[in-house]
Amino acid sequence: MAGVDMDMQILIVDDYKTMLRIIRNLLKQLGFNNVDEATDGAQALQKLRDKPYQLVISDWNMEPMSGLQLLKEVRTDTKLKDLPFVMITAESKSENVVAAKQAGVTNYIVKPFNAATLKNKLQAVLGAF
Amino acid sequence: MTDQAETNGHEQRLEALVSRYKDIDPDDLVNIVEGIINTAQGDLSSVNLKVYGEIEALSRYIHSARQEIASLRPDEITDEHIPAAGEELEAIVGATEQATNSIMESVEAIEKEAETLPPEVAQRLTDSVTQVYEACGFQDITGQRITKVIHCLTHIEEKVNALLETFGEPGERSARERKANETSGAADAELMNGPQSSEDAISQDDIDALLASFD
Numbered sequence: 001m002a003g004v005d006m007d008m009q010i011l012i013v014d015d016y017k018t019m020l021r022i023i024r025n026l027l028k029q030l031g032f033n034n035v036d037e038a039t040d041g042a043q044a045l046q047k048l049r050d051k052p053y054q055l056v057i058s059d060w061n062m063e064p065m066s067g068l069q070l071l072k073e074v075r076t077d078t079k080l081k082d083l084p085f086v087m088i089t090a091e092s093k094s095e096n097v098v099a100a101k102q103a104g105v106t107n108y109i110v111k112p113f114n115a116a117t118l119k120n121k122l123q124a125v126l127g128a129f
Numbered sequence: 130m131t132d133q134a135e136t137n138g139h140e141q142r143l144e145a146l147v148s149r150y151k152d153i154d155p156d157d158l159v160n161i162v163e164g165i166i167n168t169a170q171g172d173l174s175s176v177n178l179k180v181y182g183e184i185e186a187l188s189r190y191i192h193s194a195r196q197e198i199a200s201l202r203p204d205e206i207t208d209e210h211i212p213a214a215g216e217e218l219e220a221i222v223g224a225t226e227q228a229t230n231s232i233m234e235s236v237e238a239i240e241k242e243a244e245t246l247p248p249e250v251a252q253r254l255t256d257s258v259t260q261v262y263e264a265c266g267f268q269d270i271t272g273q274r275i276t277k278v279i280h281c282l283t284h285i286e287e288k289v290n291a292l293l294e295t296f297g298e299p300g301e302r303s304a305r306e307r308k309a310n311e312t313s314g315a316a317d318a319e320l321m322n323g324p325q326s327s328e329d330a331i332s333q334d335d336i337d338a339l340l341a342s343f344d
Contacts, residue, residue, distance in 0.1 A: 014269075016226075017226075018229045018265060018269060021230075021233055025237065025262050026232075026259070026262055027194055029259060046329075057202070059320045060320075060321065062155045066317050068320065081193050090329055091322065091323070092318075092330040093325060093329065094331055094335075095320065095328070097339045098339065101340055110330075110331075110332075112266045113266070115259045115262070117333060
């Protein structure tokens with residue numbers, strides 16, 4: 001648990017309710033209980049501006065605002081620009097990864113993923129827990 | 130044949146006609162021919178006649194194609210088959226989502242019960258529950274794949290409608306709009322392709338290596 005605030009506020013963003021539920025449950029198993037949800041980029045951006053979060057885990061393919069657009073908005077917002085942003089998406093082409101990296105993504109997980117991958121990536125972003 | 134030679138040929142044929150039918154006044158015959166030519170509009174040169182012939186053949190071809198297309202009942206494709214296929218696919222997404230949520234609810238209940246069990250048993254149960262959560266991710270992937278197929282059907286519908294309009298069939302049956310293109314930037318839209326086939330997709334290890342290459 002050293003170094004990582006397990007009570008941190010995490011925002012998960014996905015237009016599939018089932019996926020939100022899966023990620024929430026996996027985060028709960030890892031010890032993160034303060035998890036909030038949004039179903040598209042626009043809703044997520046509003047939540048991020050209304051309340052402080054320490055981590056965003058977002059899908060890419062959403063409407064009306066995609067995960068990539070959300071990432072770009074976050075990186076250009078002076079208050080949010082340093083927020084860790086993990087993309088979890090089925091978009092698994094190299095150009096997607098490159099576009100996300102160029103936009104400032106912190107880490108990238110391709111769907112389908114497993115709990116171990118999620119844990120590894122979160123540890124890479126947040127430190128060991 | 131030159132114009133002069135053609136004119137001489139016409140004169141010879143006219144003379145032969147007059148000698149065969151003595152009562153015919155050549156002037157009357159010329160008047161009749163000139164009348165026919167004047168009735169036809171425009172310049173009836175041999176080139177133009179060829180062009181008219183080609184256009185007529187093209188017209189017959191288009192007419193024939195229209196009849197063939199009409200016999201295929203393309204209106205049924207856009208009015209019935211494609212919407213029906215789309216609805217079926219959407220029903221599959223709905224059904225799998227419902228089933229997945231039922232599975233999730235049951236597994237969440239099991240996970241809660243596990244907290245009351247001895248730690249070793251609880252851990253084994255939790256591990257199994259985790260595997261079920263991971264597997265439930267299929268609903269998201271299948272949903273996205275089916276959405277791609279629905280977009281594909283919409284594209285076909287648009288093309289068939291365009292074909293109908295080209296051939297003069299009612300074209301007011303507009304295809305369902307694809308919201309993604311309306312709302313997302315072009316570059317982003319091009320990147321939103323959903324799950325890839327195994328040939329096109331790169332693995333998590335490849336993604337990690339690609340990300341590391343930026344550091």
